[in-house]
Every structure is written in structure tokens, then in C-alpha cells.
Amino acid sequence: MKLIFNNLTIGLTTLLLSFMVETGFAQRAPTAQDSLNDRITALEQQAFLQKRGEDHFMVTGLATLGFVTNKTTTTIGGISTIKRSSTFGNADTYEFSPMMLWKHGDKFLMEFEPSFNNDGLSVNWADVSYFVTPGLIIRGGYMVIPFGIYNKRLAAGWIDKLATDPIGLDIPVSADYGFEVMGGLPLGDMKWSYDVGVFNGMQLLPDGELQGAGITDNNINKTFSGRIGILPLSNSALEFGVSALTGKVEDEGSAYPNTRANMYAFDMNFIQPIKPFSVNIKAQYNIMNVNRANYINPNDSTQLYSYNNHSTSAFAQISVRPAFLNNKLKNFEIAYRYASSITPAMSAWGQNETQSTVGIAYWINWRTVLKVSREIINTNSTVNQAIVPYTGISNSNSWYIQFSIQL
């Protein structure tokens, strides 16, 4: 009996000790060192989960919204008519364009920018860039073609100092499918850049206008476009650019075989501090030529008509900002732009147009701006009156209030 009791005592004691060890009752109290070790282990785990990796993604882009009120007076044969309008959304006052950027390693960059505006939902660009070597980038996909500086660099609402775009600069094929090579290279104290590409190109409409957006490429012809920029000052304050574009424009089976469009552009950008001001001058001049062709008279399909299909457009802009002041005035910037667009006389769409725009911008921060602009556009129709009705002389007077932000 005593033996059984002893064995039972030993068994119970063993069981109790096991329980104490299991439950930690027998452990020593945690020390500061233990706590530190636990913290280090947790941080190591956290660091492992957040390691940098090679691929990165971000969303940026822009949003522009505003209001425009307009009064247009049209005079035909001495009789004037007046139209008034006011609207919150149009091409110049509303746009929402988130831009997605993917960086794969150090060599690849993917860009995609859908855009919602007055014309609906569209895509500004969707392309892949391969950074081959210093001074050489190859890009393919759907992109803004290299021609001038306005469309590629200055059109965004949070960059443009005025609420509207200059007239006539939006060439028929501002974005297209294709490939381009580009790069920036040093040249002593100067530097230069090149951007040359091959694209699907444009099509000639039955009235001689060119169409670039939303077309199906149904021929073997391709359009070449390129720009070379020179920055002659070591501080990059001055840039000159020259651009050229050439390509056949006939649609498959069209009546305009071998018709070609040739375009040229000359641009400049200059920024100079004249303390306490910062002065910026930008300009671009476009020339567009399409080979002479015979077009079918829309009123009588047995008759043809022709004209010199030559267009020009240009803008010059100056802006002044007291950027070197130490008070709120440094956030204001005034800008003035004069633009001109001349489309072919004696065509069905010819007109001479001038645009004067003046405005003040208040920079809420470096990428957020509130703008008030006043714009006057004078248009004088030069159409062939045997083909289409004369649209007279018009004067358009608009006020814009616009807010724009980079997302």
C-alpha cells in the first residue's frame, strides 16, 4: 500500500512539474533583453515583407475643371447674329486623366493615360519605353508623336499658364501607333536632344482635310516624324527645336494616290530671371502642306475643284511671375498669348483665325493652379463659296475660370 502511495506521489509530482513547464509557470520573468530581441525579430520580419523589389507602380495624372462664358457675333452680308453660352464642361475646361506608370527594373517603363473629357472617354497614350543605353530610349505603342513642343510638353492644364490651347497647333495626328527613338545628349556646355519615329499616319478626307484620330490603317505607307532640340546655354534656359513630318495620306482605293503631307515646326522656349520676376517666353510655328489634288464637288459629283492645300499656325506666349518675392504675390503669374491659324483659301473649310488670350494664374502649390483667362478669337471665312456656304466673319469673346491639379 505504501509503495502504491509513493508511486502515486511521484506520478502526481511529475505531472504537476510537466504542467508547470508547459504553462510557463516555471519560466523566469522576461527581461529587457528578451523584449529587445522580440522587437528586433518583428522588425526583421517587417523589413523582409517590405523589401524594395525591382518593379514599381504609381498613379499620377491630372484633373482640370472650370467654367466658360462666351459671346459670339457672326456677320454675314452685313447682318449680325449674336449667340451666348455658358458651360461648366468643354474641351478647355474639363478633363480627368489619371496616368498609370509601371517601372520594370531600370530598363522598362510603361505609361498609360486614359482621359475623360467633353469628347468622352479616350486614351492619350499607352506605350512601353526601353532605356537601352545612355542617350537612347526606344518606345513603342500609342504615343504623342514628336512634332513641336506644345502637345508633348505644355498642353497639360497644370502646366499651361492659360485656360485654353493655342489654335491650330493640334495637328491631325497628334497621337498615333508606332515606334520612336529618342534621347538627350551633352555637347560641351550645351546639350541636344532627338526624337524620331515612324507611325501609321493620316488619311485625306474628300474635302482635302487630314484625319488622324480613330482611323484604321489600311495601307503600307507610314509617316515619319521627328524633332531635334538644341539647348545652347549651359543652364538649359533656352531651347530651339525643329520638327518635320512626312507621309502619304491616301486611304486604300482612294482617288488621291501618292498624295503626301509634309509638315514642319519651329519652336523655342526661354526662361530668364529678371529679379524679382521670372520671365518665360514660348513659341511655335507650324507649316502643313498637302500635295495638290482634285476633290469632288459635293454639290455636283461630276465636277472637280482644287486649291493650294497649305496651312500655317503659330503662337507666341509670354508669362511673368514675381517668383523671387517673399510674400503671396510670388504665387501669381500673368500670361499673354497670341496665336494665328490660316487654313487653305478656296477650300470647303478655309479660314483665317487669330486668338488673343490674357490671363492670371494663382499657383496654390507647384502643381495646383487656379486660372482666370479672357480670350478673343476673330475668324474670317475664306471658303470656296461655290462649294459650301460662306460662314462670314465672327468674333468670339470668352471668359474662363479654370482649376487644374496634377494628381
Add this chain to the structure above:
Amino acid sequence: MKTLNKKNIIGILVSLIGILLFLSINGCFVSKKVAAKSGVQLWAENCQRCHNMPSPATFSPDQWEIVGMHMQTRAQLTDKEREKIVDFLKQ
């Protein structure tokens, strides 16, 4: 004025690019003054060609790497310029 044809245009472009490439590669030089420029100086000089100078606090270091590549394709920065500007903005 005689209208330039396709051959003229491509010839002019190719010639210009050839001459400038030759000068860049054969000369293979960046002047000491340009080479010595800091990231902050290049940031101030190049960004404001088109827009206001961005605040370094706007994006994270990883995001500045992406923005740097994007801006190189827009403004045709040289590789050294991009590298120095991004290094400055990441600080």
C-alpha cells in the same frame, strides 16, 4: 519656295542627327562646368523649362525613380541629369 519632298526632309533630319551624334560621341564630352552641376541645380534649371519645380516631398523615393524615367522621355534629359535630379529629390 520649292516644297521639300520626303527625301529632303529625311535627309535633313538624318544629317542633323548624324552631325550632332558625331559631335557628342567623337567629342564625347561634357564640359567641367556642366559635369560639376549638383542635383539641386539641375532640378532648378530643367524642371522649370516646362513647369514649376516639384517639391521633393511630393513623392516617395521609389516614386521619384518612376517619375524620373517618365520625365526623361518627356523632356529628353540626359541620363546624368536624370540620375542627379532623382537623387536630390529622393533625399
